[in-house]
Amino acid sequence: MRICVLVGLALTLPVAAGCRGSDDASGTPIGLGGATRPDAGAAPIDAAAAPSAGDIDRGCPDIFTQESLREYELTIAPDVWSRLMADFAAGPPPDDASNTYYPVASFVYQGETRTDASIRLKGKGSWTYALEDPDPKAQFVVAFDQQGTKVKFHGVDQIDLDMYDHDPSMLNERLAFAIMRAAGLPVPCANSAELTINGATYGLYVSEERYGKTLLERLFPGESGGVLLESGVTVQANAGAEDLGRLDALWAAHDVPSMLATHVDIYGSMLAWAAESVINDADGYWGGNHNFYIYDHPTRGFLWMSVDIDSAFAWIPVMQHPVFWWAHRYWVPPYIPQHYVAVVTDPLWESAFAASIAEIQRGYDTARFQGWMTGWAQQIAPAVARDPRRPFTVAAQQAAVAAIDAELSQRADYLQSFLDCERTGAPDADGDGYPWCRDCDDTRADVYPGAPEICGDGIDQNCNGVADEGCPPQRSIND
Numbered sequence: 001m002r003i004c005v006l007v008g009l010a011l012t013l014p015v016a017a018g019c020r021g022s023d024d025a026s027g028t029p030i031g032l033g034g035a036t037r038p039d040a041g042a043a044p045i046d047a048a049a050a051p052s053a054g055d056i057d058r059g060c061p062d063i064f065t066q067e068s069l070r071e072y073e074l075t076i077a078p079d080v081w082s083r084l085m086a087d088f089a090a091g092p093p094p095d096d097a098s099n100t101y102y103p104v105a106s107f108v109y110q111g112e113t114r115t116d117a118s119i120r121l122k123g124k125g126s127w128t129y130a131l132e133d134p135d136p137k138a139q140f141v142v143a144f145d146q147q148g149t150k151v152k153f154h155g156v157d158q159i160d161l162d163m164y165d166h167d168p169s170m171l172n173e174r175l176a177f178a179i180m181r182a183a184g185l186p187v188p189c190a191n192s193a194e195l196t197i198n199g200a201t202y203g204l205y206v207s208e209e210r211y212g213k214t215l216l217e218r219l220f221p222g223e224s225g226g227v228l229l230e231s232g233v234t235v236q237a238n239a240g241a242e243d244l245g246r247l248d249a250l251w252a253a254h255d256v257p258s259m260l261a262t263h264v265d266i267y268g269s270m271l272a273w274a275a276e277s278v279i280n281d282a283d284g285y286w287g288g289n290h291n292f293y294i295y296d297h298p299t300r301g302f303l304w305m306s307v308d309i310d311s312a313f314a315w316i317p318v319m320q321h322p323v324f325w326w327a328h329r330y331w332v333p334p335y336i337p338q339h340y341v342a343v344v345t346d347p348l349w350e351s352a353f354a355a356s357i358a359e360i361q362r363g364y365d366t367a368r369f370q371g372w373m374t375g376w377a378q379q380i381a382p383a384v385a386r387d388p389r390r391p392f393t394v395a396a397q398q399a400a401v402a403a404i405d406a407e408l409s410q411r412a413d414y415l416q417s418f419l420d421c422e423r424t425g426a427p428d429a430d431g432d433g434y435p436w437c438r439d440c441d442d443t444r445a446d447v448y449p450g451a452p453e454i455c456g457d458g459i460d461q462n463c464n465g466v467a468d469e470g471c472p473p474q475r476s477i478n479d
Contacts, residue, residue, distance in 0.1 A: 056181045059218065062210070063109070064371075066178075069379050070193035070207055072142070072159075073108040073117065075163040081198070084119065088138045092127040097234075097460030101146045109153075114149030126164045126310075133165055133233035137203045140195075141210060157214050160188075161195060161205040164310040168392045169400035170384060171376055173206045173310040176279045179369060180306060183360050185275055186219040187306055192376065194383045203390070204383040211293055211307060213237045226296040236293065245294070250294075250302060256342045260349075264339070265297060267356075269304035273340060274356035276306055277322045278364060280411055283311035288326050289337045313404045318411050322357055322418050323350065324440035326465045330334035345449045345464055350438060354422045358417065366409045373408070377401045439463070 036325070055067045076084070080102045087100060099120040107117040121127070123139045130136040143159035144150065153159075162173060170192070177190045190208035194201065209215050215223035216237055228237035232250070236244060246263060249255045260266050276286035284306055285292040291308035316329065323344045326332045343349040384390065384397050421427070422438035429437045429442045434449065436442035440463035446454065451461040455471035462469065 019275065022441075031053050036204070056178045057189070061218075062188035062208060063154045063156070063159070064191050064207065066191055069383055071196070072161075072193055072207075073106075073196040074117075074142075075105040075108075075198055076102070076119070077105055078217050084121070085138075088121055088127075088136070089131070091119075091131060092124045095234075097123065099141075101143060103147065104142070106141065107153075114144065114153060116144065116151075118143045118146040122160065122162075126162075126166075130165050133389070133391040135389045135391075136386055137163055137391075139163060139205075155214075155218075156209060158210040158212065160208045160210045161193065162208065162308075162310065163203065163205045165391045167400075168396050169314075169377075169404055170204055170380060170390070170397055171206070171373065171401065172312055172314075172404070173208070174376065175310070175369070175373060176281065176309040176312040176405065177208065178372060179279055179364075180275050180309075182365075183271075183275055183363055185272060185306070186303075187213060190384070192380050192387070201386050201388060204380060204387045206310070211236055211305075216295065220295075220297065229294045229296070230284050232294040233292075241296070241416060246296075251338075252453070253338055256338050256357060260300075260339065260342060263301045265300040265303040266343070266352075268300065269302070269339075270343065270353050270356040271359065272306050273302045273355065274360050276309070276312075277325070277357055277361045278411070278415060279309065279312040280316060280318070280320055280407070281306070281309050281312040281383065282315040284309060284338060285337055287311075287316070287320075287335045289335060313407050313411075314400065318407055319414050321440065322415060323353065323437070324463055324465075327362060327440040327463075332465065341464050345462070347438070347449070350449075351422070354419070354437070358419050358422075361412070361415050361419065364415075366412050369408050370405050373401060373405050 018071060028095055083100075084102050085158045092349065093099065099122065101118040103121045104117040104119050107114040120141050121138055122141050123130070126139060130138070140161045142159045142161065143151045143157065146216070146432065150157070155390065163170065164172075166175070174190045174192060177187050180187045181189070188209035188211070190206055191319075193205050193207035195205060209218075211228065212225065213228075215405055216226075225238055225241060227235055227239070227242040229242075229247075230236045250259050250263070262404075273284075273286040276284040285288045285304055288311070289305075291311075293305040293307055295303045295305055297303050320329070321327050326336055343353055361465060385394055390397070418437050421435050425435050427442075428439070430447075431438070431443040432439065432445040432448045432451075434442075439448050441447040444459075447459065449459050449463045451463070453461045453467075453469050453471060458467050460467045462470075
């Protein structure tokens with residue numbers, strides 16, 4: 001055996017597995033190369049000093065650095081614009097990739113002009129919600145790889161312009177991605193940009209790198225040839241690289257334990273889920289089983305990656321459970337992610353997941369993050385005031401910024417109490433042998449991971465997100 005310290009939680013792993021996701025000799029990540037499930041629980045959390053957050057602009061294309069608000073000016077022919085807006089009014093198609101690219105007469109940024117750009121609509125739920133606004137704001141993809149010579153623009157082939165109308169801070173996704181980048185996670189770079197169309201201000205956006213081949217090349221140099229799967233299903237990059245047998249096995253419920261042990265970069269994936277837990281993302285693989293990518297890394301295996309994290313902060317209660325995120329939620333998806341459930345309902349893997357949360361938390365610099373929020377709010381303030389399509393007041397935007405500022409410290413404090421519980425195994429309010437950090441309901445002694453289901457009560461006794469699991473169907477009085 002060897003002792004690995006994952007963010008201060010000491011885990012005993014089989015000798016074939018390595019520390020921090022890689023075997024010292026072979027480079028084999030945790031999750032590849034045989035049985036790698038921890039076989040001992042967590043030791044006390046290391047009290048080592050937290051490292052300072054990394055430079056969040058390191059490696060980013062210059063159009064996504066943080067020092068200024070970007071301004072993009074588009075000229076679009078009137079008939080083209082009419083067709084684009086007719087598409088917008090019709091609502092989102094079933095498949096985002098089926099949105100039509102339209103030619104842009106000119107794209108101007110800081111005196112640079114491109115005449116070979118294209119534009120298309122993006123979004124699904126956010127698109128539908130936007131159409132309910134008095135003057136709805138479309139979200140766009142600006143592309144440089146759809147016509148002409150397909151020359152990249154400042155190192156990118158596409159720019160996402162996101163602005164969910166349920167994010168009155170207008171900074172949510174920018175901050176969330178920045179915190180993840182500070183933790184060293186492979187996610188897009190993002191900042192803020194104001195869009196002008198045909199000489200008129202159209203609106204303010206979070207501007208970010210788009211998931212695809214170019215982003216993979218930046219994040220995984222020399223190892224960017226694996227298939228990228230939106231929601232783990234739809235090919236987004238490197239079509240033809242997919243192994244259909246492994247993909248089928250990835251989603252086969254009976255095969256989850258073996259997939260986690262042999263074909264999933266479980267360490268890297270747990271860090272992504274842990275980061276979503278730290279930022280309290282209501283809509284990722286953690287928090288909603290909704291917005292995520294899976295990259296089939298050529299050497300590390302299936303790696304979960306975060307996307308569309310505009311539902312972080314201030315969406316769900318600050319004290320949403322870091323592990324059992326579905327507990328006491330106002331809305332829970334009908335299907336809790338099977339790979340995540342397999343991890344957090346196994347006591348030893350749950351220790352490893354808690355260690356991943358601790359790793360993200362250890363580099364969580366509340367004051368620095370609040371400083372970003374304050375500075376960026378000042379940076380975008382004139383554009384917020386100018387935005388003709390924001391569906392809320394300037395005062396509401398400022399209040400939303402203040403709410404996120406408060407949550408940055410409140411969530412950190414709550415997570416520290418979770419890690420203290422993981423370390424001490426206390427408190428256990430209902431006396432069922434599971435402290436609150438490992439219990440989805442610490443007020444009921446009949447509810448804990450692995451508890452027998454009580455049929456017909458509508459309660460999830462075994463903490464896997466499914467009530468009345470394995471019970472016979474309810475019969476009506478008319479049966």
